[in-house]
Amino acid sequence: MTHRYLLVKGGALPLNNRQSGFRYGLKFFGLLLLTAFINLLPAQAQKKTWIKGLIEDEKGQPVPGASVQLKSGTDSIKSFAVTDEKGVFVFDNSHQQGPFVFTIAYVGYVTQTITKNSLDPQKEQSIYVVLKESSAALSEIVVVGYGTQKKLNLTGAVDQVGKEVFENRPMTSATRGLQGVLPNLNIRMTDGKPIRGATYNVRGTTSIGAGGSALVLIDGVPGDPNLLNPNDIESVSVLKDAASAAIYGARGSFGVVLITTKTPAKNNTQLTYSSNYSLNDRTIKPKFITNGYEWAKNFDEAYYAWNDYKSHPAKANSVFPFSLDYLDELKRRNDDPSLSKTDIDPATGNYVYYGNTDWFKELYADKNPATEQTLSASGGNAKSEYYLSGRYMSQNGIFRYNPDKFKMYNIRAKGAVRPFDWLKLENNFDFSQRTYFFPILNHPGNTPVWRRISDEAFPVAMLKNPDGSLTENAAIVFGSFISGGNYSDQTQLLLRNTSRFTTSFLHDKLHVNGDFTYAYTSSVETRLYTPVPYSRKPGETLVRGESKMNEENDRTTYTGMNFYADYEQRVAKNTFKILVGYNYENTLFKSRYYQHDGMINAGLPDFSLMNGLNYTLTGGGYEWRTMGGFFRLNYNYDDRYLLEINGRYDGSSKFPESQQFGFFPSASAGWRVSKEKFWQVSPKAISDLKLRASYGALGNGNVNPYQFLQTMSVSKLPMSINGILPDYTQQPNVIPNGLTWEKSTTLNGGIDVAFLQSRLKVSFDKYTRNTTNMFTVGLPVPAVFGTSVPKGNYADLQTKGWELSVNWSDQFKAGNQPFAYSFGVVLSDYQSYITRFNNPKKLINTYYEGMKVGDMWGFVNDGYFQSQDEINKYDIDQSFIRVSNANVLMPGDIRFKNLDGDKKITQGKGTVDDPGDQRIIGNTEPRYAFGITGSANWNNFFLSFFFQGIGKRDWWPGTDASLFWGQYNRPYSWMPEEIMDNRWSETNRDAYFPRFRGYTALNSNAELTVQQSKYVQNAAYIRLKNLTVGYNLPAALISKIKMKNARLYFTGQNLWTWSPMYKIMKTFDPEVIEGSDPELNNNAAGIGAGNGMAYPMLKTYTVGLSVTF
């Protein structure tokens, strides 16, 4: 009070009463404008206190640290001040020209702008401002099921991010943008393929039975986020606990992700055009031995060593002849580079190659460009509003020859009219088309190119013959990229329309809303296979591969409707809210697949121009339907005590008739402790404190349809019977009796605290989710049963986890300009345990009761045998593990620990009680997923960064992981440079890798094939996902061309990565360790069984420009 009095006394203005100061200023603005101009022009600046100001909050407490910016007249230079601990700011130099615009900003408060026209530059004056707590803090709105909720009143576990996550960050799908930004929304991007999507997992292991991931809704309707224009997204919220997801019933059992698209701001017409241009590069460029002779020596040695130093290879894999003669000749040519790299074998007339080929260099282009162009327009008035947006994105692929090409087109048209003041009619139309062209190999089984290179692209082999034709090895690996005519071409098309009405009655207390959605998705993939020409001798042309084309044509038709009403009533401090509604959805999926072989003309791939005998035409599909009635009751006493009850009576066609319906209730409550009278903590220390708890149970409706019916499918027999490949059918699956729903029950506790006047906000949730009655395999029965044991509700699982988010934002004065900055950290973790499973013997090769999900069993290393003498004296029988063809141990081979003391290395009975010499050596589940964001704004410059990573994860390099094992895998595979000097030898006894022997990381039970402690890799990582620096062009400059905003920026994505794995091997990206290319042949789909051989993760450099009119 005293401060204010003093200041008022010193002021020259008739200082208005404090509540209406702002309004007062506005009122006189127009009148005073002219006077100010005239009066202020000749004034001179003086070095004295000119303006003093006091800033307080609504409770009358001074606000220190608030920034005050002053701009006068047409001055392009602004002055800047910050309030002291008493909430006082001072401007020393007077400005010459009015109007004077004060902009007062502080974190957690509504930014205020005060315009004064009548300030006398010659006199000391004062102003007083009351800052209102910002609506962002007070009434930050979060999207929840069938509505919105003030963040402060939330009782469930809900997180939300806004459009900033997708800004200045070109990406091929919104999914990539969501990775790591919301705690415990777990998204694994398993490679860098532009069309790569991911399942949305919320809070870890869901069900080991029917499975299930989060339900993803776009504007309230199930949709594919990978086809969405990321720039259309306004917010993404995740409903994590059963209580907040219950309104979606059975499909929300493992969380719900709500994506909301932008809506136009009223009375604000704007047009925005953005354009960016990117260059992509690979995050990892493995270094392999490319010197032919060096590689061949290793090949020979690896093969020789596995064969107990008795036989040398006669071929490198399938077609490349090899012999010791050849090796000698290779050495001679290597020593004398003037000699030709090819020759002709006089015996066969075939070419002989002495190459030094870097096959990756041949495979990949150096850089690949991408571009994105977007245009959006929006506007509105009291009666109508519209939002229109369009986007074109294209990305050229990574390959040097016939590269892949990604293109995406998006159009969204949203409009609304208000024919009456109580009724709003909306329509939301969405069109997306995504095309992806991808070169493929002409190889049975659709082997991905990386897998083929790993075992057929030898440095000694060459890409082309002297006459320019392809070599046989080239034809095997990626000759099809060079000769062309081998590709997959897919087009995804989405048409979606939602019509919606919303009403408002009884002074906005009652709303009745409804919507109807029709969506059509089509996915067509054409694959063409054209034989690859190659030659083995001059003048010869052979071909390799098939001549055929196939096409898969999938169509999904979705219809859905919602009808719901909510009513809100306040009685004194009590607020009641009720929502009831009905939902109906139907999905029909139909598929066609056709294939024909024998292209008549290689240049004209069309089914009309094929005359082969082999053709296939199949159909297929499914249909499912859900319907449910739902309600939500909210009770709020004085914004202090919060209660919410949700429930849904849900029906699904995916279940047997007697089990189609279920009722799923939930409840949650919140207590805003800081609103209590006894709460005496200063808001400067803790400004808000809320405790939350929730409990709910949901059935899992995420199962595949028809699982409960006996079906007999018809397929083509892969045998020629009576001159054709006939169709056949066979015995149906055995279905169990008395099935019931899987159930997930979540108990959630949370706390939200805001410290230091909301500069620091912390939110923490801890949960336990029990998934019970999981639909899993029955007890194994004797094999004479003759078919797979029917599944049943045989297993339970418990997942415990937590998530934390911390946000700090503040600003200070730097160089007379406000410097606003913020940091955020999200961190989450979960662990799952099997609490029931049909495995009474506790076999460790499957789940067992008490098992922590992801546990890996394996042997324990005990160093190397360092001498023959040591081997001779060794009294433990290690013959179970093979080191060579004849299994003869030599120095440098691995010694395994005899854990059970029986002098024999075994797997025991393979049970928990008798695992032989195995123990748990790691866990494949990713833990401590984190995201770290930061941003800063200063003087029109802005900067932001985003780190994402996994804190802990073990990975076992599987059988085909030759990126890790090199020639320890197949002797003729590639050889990473890292292995070269890290192999055991007499002089390198502590090397990471054992005696160099091929096949030891490939053959069953071989030395490096058996899982063991030492070679478990730590696949944790931290990655700089995004770094953006940019500049907003000064308004003074751009306003001349009627621009509201213009921005230039540079963005880098995946710029830097570090993983503990890199200490050993830097041949693959820590995220790309799952199965290989799933579109072609996901032969290693199991988690942790991957091999790194997939589309490389990309590093992107972007320059962009965005202008708004």
Add this chain to the structure above:
Amino acid sequence: MFIKMKNSVYLLLILAMVSCKKDLNLKPFDKLSPDNAFNTEADLQLYANSFYKILPDGSSIIRGDVMSDYMGGKDVNNYIIPGAYTATQSSGWSWGDLRNVNYFLEHYGQAKIPDEAKNHYAGMARFFRAMFYFEKVKRFGDVPWYSKTMTINDQDLYKGRDPRTMVMDSVLADLDFACANIRSKKDNTCSQITKWVALAFKSRVCLFEGTFRKYHPEMSLPDNAKWLQAAADAADEVIKSAQYSLNTAGDQTMTYRNLFINETPNASEVMLAYVCNKSLRVFNDANWYFTSATYGNRISLIKTFTDTYLNIDGSRFTDTPGFDTLHFEQEVKNRDLRLQQTIRMGNYKRDGQIAPPDFTYTYTGYQPLKFTVDSKATDGVAENNNSIPIIRYAEVLLNKAEAKAELNGFTAEDWNSTIRPLRQRAGLKNTDMPQTIDAYLVAKYYPGVKNVALMEIRRERGIELILEGFRFYDLMRWGLGSLLTNPYVGLYVPAMDVLMDLNEDGKPDVSFVKKIPATKVPGVYYFLIDGDQTKLSAGNSGNLIWLGNINRKWEDYKYVYPIPYNDLVLNPALLQNRLWE
């Protein structure tokens, strides 16, 4: 207002629920169900096609003899290495095919079609059930017999094994039903089961069972004569039908091999085949398997066996003085024409180029070419389109001859109608039945055989059916598992470091050395004699011995495989085969 609204919402909700409840019963539209899959003959045919999956595929047939006495490969099968094979490694206890057949037999009666058609398909099902059980009995001896599908709670899942006699009687009943009811129209595509195929297969099964019982007295199995008679009768019925004959068309040096290297099976002799077809892209991988150092097993015949091929004049090669020190290029001359149609020798050419035995793929010099085509185009890819026989008429002749000889009822007429035509086709000049027993065969192979005819029949069977997957179980039924320990003897090497020309084309092909010389003659493979894995029988000369360093041992309990360990755990009542515990 609010109450009214709420009520109407509820009303709507309830209405919607009730009206749509039956809409939730959605059935799959792209799959059959047991109600609609067994009504017409076409339905039965559709289901019966699934039985063909029981047949072996081409790629597995050509590997059938990897474990046998007449060849060596890149390693020794664990089965005959002492201590290396236990119940944990055992496999083959899979029963899905049986359930599939039994499910059919429980449902085909739904069809409203004439009994003849019903019985034809039931016969098909029972033929395949017999085939299924034949494989199980050959491998495991006693097995449980099931003629129904079981539910998960069926106590029969846990029953013990049924006696071999009971199981084989059931197999015979199935075969008899099949032979009596499967339609008899000859199938010139050689890909379908006909009455004749069923009869031929019956002769195989019965011969196996009859001889097995006869040569395994320790198992005290009765009625071997009944089985042998059944074998002879079934074979005879095929012969008498006169639907089939040996292929003798064309160049006599190719009449035998043409049965194995052509896309279209020879319908006169081949009764059932794994039919490969380039247009339909049904392939086997014979070329890749037999010509790759890493992909295949590098199968090589051993000299001890190739020595049993007669001279072209009909005399015994092993009666020739010095037959065991003849150089390769000499010893293969003027022999039974099947030799040159089985291994690389003489002027054999591939893609027009002379192709001597290639020691990058062979360990003994006797390198098989029976299933490989002469074009190298598929050497590195599984795209061979030559059809692989499963049952040949030649086998039927051999089955009949052997069954009759075992019954001591083998007549001159039998010789003339079975063995003689095989030898004539092989180009032998003298095809009369020998009068004396071959001492070499007695010494090396069949010490217990006294009957000259039986000895010649066994010689003939070994040669005629070589590599077609018969040998292991022939040894089992003859009680001759010990032959699996035969040393892997290769060609005769006169001396170390000599350049040898194996096909007399004037270019040396191989040299056996202790150390690879610094200067090498182009085109020569230097075969390292390390004195361990590779040896010469007399040190610095003699027959090549491959893998003599590996201890192989036959134990008589190995005539049946062990029940896989995990299956015994699931059902201890199965009890392990003797001495496999």
